[in-house]
Amino acid sequence: METFAFRAMNSDILLAALGTPARTSEGFEETRRFIQACENRFTRFSEESELSALNRSAGTPFQASPDLFAVVALAQHFFHQTRGLFDPSILPDLKRIGYDRSMDFLRADGPAPLFESLLVEEHPSFSEMDLDETRGMILLPPGMSLDLGGIAKGWIAEQAATLLSDFSSACAVNAGGDMFLIGLPEGETHWPVAIEDPLQPENDLTTIQVDPGAVATSAVTKRVWKQGEKQRHHLIDPRTREPAQTEWLSVTVIAPHAYQAEVFAKALLIGGPQELEELSRRGAARFSYLAVDHDLKIWGNQNSLEGLYVNRTL
Amino acid sequence: MKIIKTALHYWIAIVSVLSFLVGWGMLAHSLKPVQASSQTSTQNTVSLPALPPIQAFGGLTGNNSGSGLNLSVPNNPPPVSVFPRLRSGGS
Numbered sequence: 001m002e003t004f005a006f007r008a009m010n011s012d013i014l015l016a017a018l019g020t021p022a023r024t025s026e027g028f029e030e031t032r033r034f035i036q037a038c039e040n041r042f043t044r045f046s047e048e049s050e051l052s053a054l055n056r057s058a059g060t061p062f063q064a065s066p067d068l069f070a071v072v073a074l075a076q077h078f079f080h081q082t083r084g085l086f087d088p089s090i091l092p093d094l095k096r097i098g099y100d101r102s103m104d105f106l107r108a109d110g111p112a113p114l115f116e117s118l119l120v121e122e123h124p125s126f127s128e129m130d131l132d133e134t135r136g137m138i139l140l141p142p143g144m145s146l147d148l149g150g151i152a153k154g155w156i157a158e159q160a161a162t163l164l165s166d167f168s169s170a171c172a173v174n175a176g177g178d179m180f181l182i183g184l185p186e187g188e189t190h191w192p193v194a195i196e197d198p199l200q201p202e203n204d205l206t207t208i209q210v211d212p213g214a215v216a217t218s219a220v221t222k223r224v225w226k227q228g229e230k231q232r233h234h235l236i237d238p239r240t241r242e243p244a245q246t247e248w249l250s251v252t253v254i255a256p257h258a259y260q261a262e263v264f265a266k267a268l269l270i271g272g273p274q275e276l277e278e279l280s281r282r283g284a285a286r287f288s289y290l291a292v293d294h295d296l297k298i299w300g301n302q303n304s305l306e307g308l309y310v311n312r313t314l
Numbered sequence: 315m316k317i318i319k320t321a322l323h324y325w326i327a328i329v330s331v332l333s334f335l336v337g338w339g340m341l342a343h344s345l346k347p348v349q350a351s352s353q354t355s356t357q358n359t360v361s362l363p364a365l366p367p368i369q370a371f372g373g374l375t376g377n378n379s380g381s382g383l384n385l386s387v388p389n390n391p392p393p394v395s396v397f398p399r400l401r402s403g404g405s
Contacts (some may be wrong), residue, residue, distance in 0.1 A: 225405075
């Protein structure tokens with residue numbers, strides 16, 4: 001199996017494909033170009049991106065590209081399905097706690113001053129956003145701005161894998177832990193996927209064997225920084241509009257689609273055990289998920305026990 | 315007269331700075347609205363459902379811990395393949 005690695009979307013991207021070197025090389029190049037074009041469209045860290053243009057348009061209808069419209073429509077669907085635990089309109093809160101530039105720059109320069117974090121401004125609910133499907137228009141209410149980070153990354157990984165599969169019989173796209181798998185490696189019955197130890201990311205906590213489809217992990221230990229004396233991470237709890245205080249360090253979801261895995265990993269992590277029952281009723285029960293608590297104990301739902309071949313590596 | 319005006323300017327400037335600092339201190343130590351809403355939200359949470367931990371991971375025994383769930387743990391690890399190492403750890 002051929003592989004190709006590069007950096008995009010502030011993440012390490014790994015492409016893997018089974019096929020002749022000539023075809024897979026061509027596929028890697030096409031896929032890389034696609035991912036970088038998507039990054040230029042969906043990033044909130046560039047004023048030139050389509051997402052930034054949408055955010056600037058708040059209060060007036062915005063003619064969106066089909067791709068942006070598709071991802072925003074998915075975000076709206078999952079906002080309702082998770083009862084608001086997944087909410088892309090928390091961008092003002094992310095900026096308030098210091099995540100106002102890409103993580104690479106944030107780590108190099110340090111976050112925004114602490115005094116800004118005292119000002120919790122009111123902003124409209126994501127439920128107030130309007131979509132016009134026939135014309136592809138998006139209307140953000142005044143004061144709303146979106147961060148499509150995770151759901152866009154999952155969507156891009158799946159689209160990229162579909163593109164790469166035109167050049168190979170089996171392939172994988174791993175976008176910083178959000179991955180989509182098509183087909184199977186030669187002679188294999190599953191894909192092995194290692195789950196990182198949230199406290200020591202250089203180590204693996206376990207390895208799972210998964211069917212083709214999507215795997216995504218959300219962790220409160222991954223994108224962290226200090227703002228003054230306050231420890232911050234990037235997963236905002238929309239109920240408190242502060243970094244989520246959760247009983248779990250990470251949640252991994254295995255689902256048919258990457259955006260499902262990404263959304264439910266985030267919602268389950270933010271909601272924690274208290275919201276598990278409700279989220280299960282609202283769709284999470286259809287997927288397999290593993291949660292890692294503060295003692296590094298792994299918790300799983302019935303599907304994860306029945307459908308995953310789990311091997312402890314530590 | 316000019317001395318009085320200058321003194322007045324200095325006096326206003328000093329009082330302004332002191333007032334700002336006092337206000338800053340009060341704001342920094344006051345209860346934030348976020349904390350209040352956080353307390354409210356916990357009143358609406360559902361009770362903790364029993365989710366069985368995968369206890370077999372710890373000892374690699376292959377037995378469950380009375381939870382009624384079976385976890386098969388292989389005696390022999392799968393052979394190492396040539397395909398890439400995929401890792402998921404949060405994005």
